[in-house]
Amino acid sequence: MPTQTAPRSQRYAPPEVRRQQLIEATLDALAQKGVSGTTMAEVTRRAGLSMGIVSLHFQSKDNLLTATLRSLAEEIRDAWAHSHKDSTLSPAKRLSSVVAASFDASTSSPTKMRAWFAFFGEARYRQIYRDMVTDFDEERIDAIETLCAQIIHEGGYKDICPKTLAATVECLCDGLWLSMILYPDWMTPAVAKCRVMDVLARHFPMHFQLSGAQTGAGTQAEGAT
Incomplete structure (x- = not known):
């Protein structure tokens, strides 16, 4: 499935909005594919953003998953x-x-x-x-x-x-x-x-x-x- 293009307002959202958007996409991926199936590429596809955006905010899959877990706990x-x-x-x-x-x-x-x-x-x-x-x-x-x-x-x-x-x-x-x-x-x-x-x-x-x-x-x- 091709990567969806995010609306202009979404592409230029503030950093905290981008982070939350990526965390929500991670939650969806975890719920459907588990930890092993939740890749950076899968998250960016669901969020409709580029790989560069998720790398900029989280650098690695481990960081992304840790941030998602912390968000749930908090x-x-x-x-x-x-x-x-x-x-x-x-x-x-x-x-x-x-x-x-x-x-x-x-x-x-x-x-x-x-x-x-x-x-x-x-x-x-x-x-x-x-x-x-x-x-x-x-x-x-x-x-x-x-x-x-x-x-x-x-x-x-x-x-x-x-x-x-x-x-x-x-x-x-x-x-x-x-x-x-x-x-x-x-x-x-x-x-x-x-x-x-x-x-x-x-x-x-x-x-x-x-x-x-x-x-x-x-x-x-x-x-x-």
């Missing part, structure tokens, strides 16, 4: 961190918002989820994935643990370890993302969020309500306080 972090820092919200509302960010349409589209798992499944890039994503994951787990501890204190809950529960929520979210890729007809983002919220509701019944998602017909659970 997008999710920004999605949950905003609500987490809102002191006007109760701990339950903030925890609900942190969970919701994992299943928001802007961060959990099929293309982005497939791109995540493309990185994770490629042995060559797995260490880059771990090195970059670990800090983001630990920050989110720490935030969830802190909120769980606050809810435990508020509700006087007994025999609940906030650290263990935070790790459970994190692992559950990762597993649900995989289910959303494999079974998109029934594991939708809304149902996936409900699954996590139901776990929280069983631990914190005074703060969250069961959604009914275990039957596949529930609505999204919200913090009650």
Whole structure:
């Protein structure tokens, strides 16, 4: 297929626009072709730009993929961190918002989820994935643990370890993302969020309500306080 010619306004876009355009083209390529099939030539073809442009901004495939992975991680972090820092919200509302960010349409589209798992499944890039994503994951787990501890204190809950529960929520979210890729007809983002919220509701019944998602017909659970 011949390389598409970008519109004049697109060809003369600012550097940050060009970078984002190339990252979006990389996401599309990763989702359809995996890491090994995502070449500089493939990305430029999808972006409708020249090889010189992608080389100017990223120099190499490794740099391009690393920038794409960082963009994905920062997008999710920004999605949950905003609500987490809102002191006007109760701990339950903030925890609900942190969970919701994992299943928001802007961060959990099929293309982005497939791109995540493309990185994770490629042995060559797995260490880059771990090195970059670990800090983001630990920050989110720490935030969830802190909120769980606050809810435990508020509700006087007994025999609940906030650290263990935070790790459970994190692992559950990762597993649900995989289910959303494999079974998109029934594991939708809304149902996936409900699954996590139901776990929280069983631990914190005074703060969250069961959604009914275990039957596949529930609505999204919200913090009650």
